[in-house]
Amino acid sequence: MKRSTIDLWVGLFVAIGIAAVTFLSLKVANLTPQSGSDTYTLTADFDNIGGLKVKAPVKSSGVVVGRVTKIELDTKRYVARATLTLDKQYQFSRDTSAEILTAGLLGEQYIGLVQGGDPDNLASGDSISLTSSALVLEQLIGKFMTSFAEKGSQDAPAKTE
Amino acid sequence: MSSDSFIELKNVSFAYGDRPILQDISLTIPRGKLVAIMGGSGSGKTTLLRLISGQVLAQKGQVLVDGQDVGRMSSRDLYQHRRRMGMLFQFGALFTDLSVFDNVAFPIREHTRLPESMIRDLVLMKLNAVGLRGTEALMPAELSGGMARRIALARAIALDPQIMLYDEPFTGLDPISLGTIALLIKKLNDALGTSAVMVTHDVHKSLEIVDHVYFVAGGKIAAEGTPDEVRHSSSPWVQQFVQGEADGPVHFAYPATQGLAEAFGIKGETA
Amino acid sequence: MNALLNPIRRLGALSINAIWRLGFISRFFVAILLNSGQSLLRFRLTIREVYFAGVLSLIIIIVSGLFVGMVLGLQGYNTLARFGSADALGALVALSLLRELGPVLAALLFASRSGSAMTAEIGLMKATEQLEAMSVMAVNPIARVVAPRFWAGVISMPILAALFNVMGILGGYLVGVEMIGLDAGTFWSQMQNNVDLHYDVVNGLIKSLFFGMAVTLVAVFEGYDATPTAAGVSSATTRTVVTSALVILALDFVLTAFMF
Numbered sequence: 001m002k003r004s005t006i007d008l009w010v011g012l013f014v015a016i017g018i019a020a021v022t023f024l025s026l027k028v029a030n031l032t033p034q035s036g037s038d039t040y041t042l043t044a045d046f047d048n049i050g051g052l053k054v055k056a057p058v059k060s061s062g063v064v065v066g067r068v069t070k071i072e073l074d075t076k077r078y079v080a081r082a083t084l085t086l087d088k089q090y091q092f093s094r095d096t097s098a099e100i101l102t103a104g105l106l107g108e109q110y111i112g113l114v115q116g117g118d119p120d121n122l123a124s125g126d127s128i129s130l131t132s133s134a135l136v137l138e139q140l141i142g143k144f145m146t147s148f149a150e151k152g153s154q155d156a157p158a159k160t161e
Numbered sequence: 162m163s164s165d166s167f168i169e170l171k172n173v174s175f176a177y178g179d180r181p182i183l184q185d186i187s188l189t190i191p192r193g194k195l196v197a198i199m200g201g202s203g204s205g206k207t208t209l210l211r212l213i214s215g216q217v218l219a220q221k222g223q224v225l226v227d228g229q230d231v232g233r234m235s236s237r238d239l240y241q242h243r244r245r246m247g248m249l250f251q252f253g254a255l256f257t258d259l260s261v262f263d264n265v266a267f268p269i270r271e272h273t274r275l276p277e278s279m280i281r282d283l284v285l286m287k288l289n290a291v292g293l294r295g296t297e298a299l300m301p302a303e304l305s306g307g308m309a310r311r312i313a314l315a316r317a318i319a320l321d322p323q324i325m326l327y328d329e330p331f332t333g334l335d336p337i338s339l340g341t342i343a344l345l346i347k348k349l350n351d352a353l354g355t356s357a358v359m360v361t362h363d364v365h366k367s368l369e370i371v372d373h374v375y376f377v378a379g380g381k382i383a384a385e386g387t388p389d390e391v392r393h394s395s396s397p398w399v400q401q402f403v404q405g406e407a408d409g410p411v412h413f414a415y416p417a418t419q420g421l422a423e424a425f426g427i428k429g430e431t432a
Numbered sequence: 433m434n435a436l437l438n439p440i441r442r443l444g445a446l447s448i449n450a451i452w453r454l455g456f457i458s459r460f461f462v463a464i465l466l467n468s469g470q471s472l473l474r475f476r477l478t479i480r481e482v483y484f485a486g487v488l489s490l491i492i493i494i495v496s497g498l499f500v501g502m503v504l505g506l507q508g509y510n511t512l513a514r515f516g517s518a519d520a521l522g523a524l525v526a527l528s529l530l531r532e533l534g535p536v537l538a539a540l541l542f543a544s545r546s547g548s549a550m551t552a553e554i555g556l557m558k559a560t561e562q563l564e565a566m567s568v569m570a571v572n573p574i575a576r577v578v579a580p581r582f583w584a585g586v587i588s589m590p591i592l593a594a595l596f597n598v599m600g601i602l603g604g605y606l607v608g609v610e611m612i613g614l615d616a617g618t619f620w621s622q623m624q625n626n627v628d629l630h631y632d633v634v635n636g637l638i639k640s641l642f643f644g645m646a647v648t649l650v651a652v653f654e655g656y657d658a659t660p661t662a663a664g665v666s667s668a669t670t671r672t673v674v675t676s677a678l679v680i681l682a683l684d685f686v687l688t689a690f691m692f
Contacts, residue, residue, distance in 0.1 A: 006479065006480055006483045007479060009483055009487045010479050010482045010483050010486070010487060012487075013482065013483075013486050013487045013490065013588075013591065014591065016490075016591065016595060017590070017591030017592075017594055017595065020591070020594035020595045020597070020598045021594050021633075021637070023598050024530070024594060024597060024598065024633045025629050025633055027620070027624075028526050028530070028597075028601060028623055028624070028627050028633070029624065029627040029628060029629040029632065029633050055628065057625065064625075214568050216564065216567070216568065240570040240572075241570075243567075243568055243569065243570035244569075244570045246568070248565070248568045248569075250561045250564070250565055251561070252560065252561070254560055254561040254562050254564065254565035255562075256557075256562055256565075256566075257556075257557075257560070257562070258553075267569070267571075268569045268571075271569065271570075271571045271576075272570065326568075
């Protein structure tokens with residue numbers, strides 16, 4: 001009698017453990033697209049990837065459709081080549097454009113895909129030709145400062161009058 | 162007597178580190194007899210039992226059980242040797258997390274593949290033999306000292322051993338429980354025909370039930386004989402032990418290395 | 433001269449003793465592995481110990497996990513709000529728990545709740561000659577008493593750590609969403625975007641598996657090695673908690689360096 005209650009408790013204990021791990025993997029972690037049949041890869045070249053990292057999400061209209069799986073430097077043309085692994089259920093046309101975006105002002109960077117109008121879709125291994133690079137904050141500030149200074153030098157005499 | 166010896170110690174010496182416990186001891190335990198080993202506390206009696214069960218190994222000499230040297234057994238042989246041996250520990254050593262039934266069933270379950278119904282019959286038989294049938298469901302903590310000792314005895318005989326070792330079976334028991342245990346030991350020994358060694362310092366009760374007595378003192382056999390010979394022994398040492406006198410051949414004081422004056426820091430005479 | 437030498441001598445003796453014990457515990461570990469057959473073949477022995485080590489630790493793990501998560505939620509919110517990124521609270525709570533706090537705190541609680549109990553139990557069995565009685569009955573106490581407890585600890589620890597994580601995340605959710613009023617959707621999506629199944633969840637569980645092995649090994653060893661007296665068992669129990677805590681934290685550093 002006593003033994004069967006112990007068995008019951010231990011069974012319950014293990015069930016709780018399985019439930020906890022399931023919760024952690026489904027609700028807490030993102031189940032990344034698995035490598036294999038249900039994904040395909042694309043490449044995209046960027047002049048500057050800014051702070052983009054491997055594992056960064058690839059989104060289209062804000063929906064996560066894949067991940068960046070590899071980043072390397074093409075030493076012939078000296079551009080950064082990002083390899084994207086996308087879920088097979090999301091297909092994109094051949095003239096799709098890719099841009100590196102930032103979530104919020106200081107947030108993480110991700111790749112945004114914008115669907116084009118070509119009836120043919122990109123196949124695995126294809127390259128996305130329409131890309132726009134990351135906005136690098138220092139460069140942005142630099143540009144802003146120069147234009148501000150220019151504007152300031154124009155405005156200054158006007159104000160004294 | 163040696164022709165029918167079942168357990169035989171030949172010139173055995175044993176020491177814990179630098180501290181010698183037994184020196185050059187020889188003794189025999191005949192088949193089917195109950196032999197007591199007596200001596201003061203710390204005289205090495207319990208070590209003798211451990212040598213026979215193979216818990217410790219002799220540094221010199223041989224411990225022969227049924228012709229086999231315990232000191233040279235492989236661990237597999239040693240386990241085989243222990244399976245035909247039962248031991249009653251000083252305070253019973255019942256498994257506190259198991260019920261009385263499971264305690265007695267423990268050796269049967271570990272060493273046989275009997276069906277549960279047969280184990281149940283065997284356990285009840287053994288409990289009946291020690292007069293405690295009906296206590297199966299109790300836990301060891303709910304037993305009195307005497308009852309725990311009897312349950313431990315039932316557990317020790319669960320597999321009908323050929324050798325029984327008793328380590329101080331009478332310690333800490335009231336006179337009635339003591340009498341019961343003594344009677345049980347005698348009865349079981351006669352019924353099962355086991356060869357038994359009992360280590361004890363309870364002289365009177367032991368002399369009533371045993372067939373032969375060895376006295377151990379200072380790591381050596383000081384005297385031996387049948388209970389009658391012991392009672393009428395002229396040896397002052399045996400007389401001191403049997404009568405329980407404080408001083409005699411066994412000194413009251415521990416052999417100190419310093420004189421009393423020196424220990425108190427009075428250096429005048431020695432320096 | 434002696435006054436100068438004595439501390440050095442004591443230090444030397446202490447280190448030699450430590451190394452001696454390390455060798456002994458390694459040998460003991462091998463002995464457990466070699467004598468594990470019975471705890472797997474007669475799995476009921478192990479199940480029984482899972483009950484005592486794991487099931488009975490549920491309450492403390494659930495309650496502590498919840499509170500740790502709530503504290504993380506509160507502190508995390510206060511800090512993140514200063515940088516205007518309170519939305520990342522879910523990710524912060526989940527990552528801190530999964531990678532570090534869950535395995536480490538669950539292991540520390542497990543060591544003081546179940547590890548000390550194992551040491552005391554085995555130590556008392558030794559003090560009352562139960563282990564010796566077993567060995568005289570031709571039953572190996574390492575196979576019958578020690579190994580099932582060891583495997584029960586190894587099985588229980590990851591389950592308890594996973595449960596601790598879940599309770600902690602729920603605690604963070606309670607504070608962040610129910611109390612402070614962050615958006616529930618943001619809380620979960622930030623978490624899902626930043627937590628990786630293999631990198632964070634699985635590595636955390638692997639950590640707790642190692643902690644489980646270390647804690648139970650220390651616990652059963654201290655029990656088996658205890659001086660068979662009341663004072664000996666009590667000091668062995670203390671040593672279990674202290675040694676386990678040190679081993680958990682040191683091992684955590686090594687494993688973190690390896691994994692992340």
